[in-house]
Amino acid sequence: MLPKPRVRSRPGTSAERPRERGLGEETRAARAAAADEAPSTSRGLGGSQEASSPKSRVSRAPHASPAVGPRSQKQLELKVAELVQFLLIKDQKKIPIKRADILKHVMGDYKDVYQDLLKLAAERLEYVFGYKLVELEPKNHTYILINTLEPVEEDAEVRGDQDTPTTGLLMIVLGLIFMKGNTIKETEVWDFLRRLGVFPTKKHFIFGDPKKLITEDFVRQRYLEYRRIPHTDPVDYELQWGPRTNLETSKMKVLKFVAKVHNQDPKDWPAQYCEALSDEAARARPAPQPNVPAPS
Numbered sequence: 001m002l003p004k005p006r007v008r009s010r011p012g013t014s015a016e017r018p019r020e021r022g023l024g025e026e027t028r029a030a031r032a033a034a035a036d037e038a039p040s041t042s043r044g045l046g047g048s049q050e051a052s053s054p055k056s057r058v059s060r061a062p063h064a065s066p067a068v069g070p071r072s073q074k075q076l077e078l079k080v081a082e083l084v085q086f087l088l089i090k091d092q093k094k095i096p097i098k099r100a101d102i103l104k105h106v107m108g109d110y111k112d113v114y115q116d117l118l119k120l121a122a123e124r125l126e127y128v129f130g131y132k133l134v135e136l137e138p139k140n141h142t143y144i145l146i147n148t149l150e151p152v153e154e155d156a157e158v159r160g161d162q163d164t165p166t167t168g169l170l171m172i173v174l175g176l177i178f179m180k181g182n183t184i185k186e187t188e189v190w191d192f193l194r195r196l197g198v199f200p201t202k203k204h205f206i207f208g209d210p211k212k213l214i215t216e217d218f219v220r221q222r223y224l225e226y227r228r229i230p231h232t233d234p235v236d237y238e239l240q241w242g243p244r245t246n247l248e249t250s251k252m253k254v255l256k257f258v259a260k261v262h263n264q265d266p267k268d269w270p271a272q273y274c275e276a277l278s279d280e281a282a283r284a285r286p287a288p289q290p291n292v293p294a295p296s
Contacts, residue, residue, distance in 0.1 A: 099141035
């Protein structure tokens, strides 16, 4: 469908569209950027929702002064990433974060879409970093971050020297692997993580060296297996679940994590759900007992 021509409205006419319509489209478009890696549904760690999402623009608010120009999806994603970084850094001091500081130091010309950007930032904080954004004092508009993910293990080696939330990143990688048929190319993992602001060649202020964390630390801890794919040019590698993952979590738990991230039901992925059910049934069966010679 061709886009409608922009109509210059006169004061007091109905040509000016309400702000809420544009903001709803912005929210859907920005969320779609993190949801095109899951098969068989419109949303998920796979799929192609991003390609079908409308490239929306924020409409001019009635009587707004000055008028806000159009924002691209990339601009919104960058602002969300900036907001996430600001919240994580401020939380390190464990002092409630004031909305006034967010508006002053982060929002800039984006104050008109503050609530939408805050909602997207809260979603990313929860499923990438394992933090829930909570309004501590609604009257004073202050926020805190609460750790919501159970650690995969408690020792400092996994959680990092500064108790960083690496569990969220590990769960995302495990989800990508499972949704892609239990094996995924490393290049596909980074294609997805780049849209969340995590790059293999850039030091991350939370994860440190993401490539080392995923391809060395998680591999050494046996959460992941990392193998070179033969006969690939340029050289590529693949990732699979490691033996420790199968002991400490399950396919059903990971599928439920994926579903929670995208506000869907695990049954929305029939193939993965059936596989997870089979895995649960296999875990429930008693382990075979070793042959013990009968007493003479």
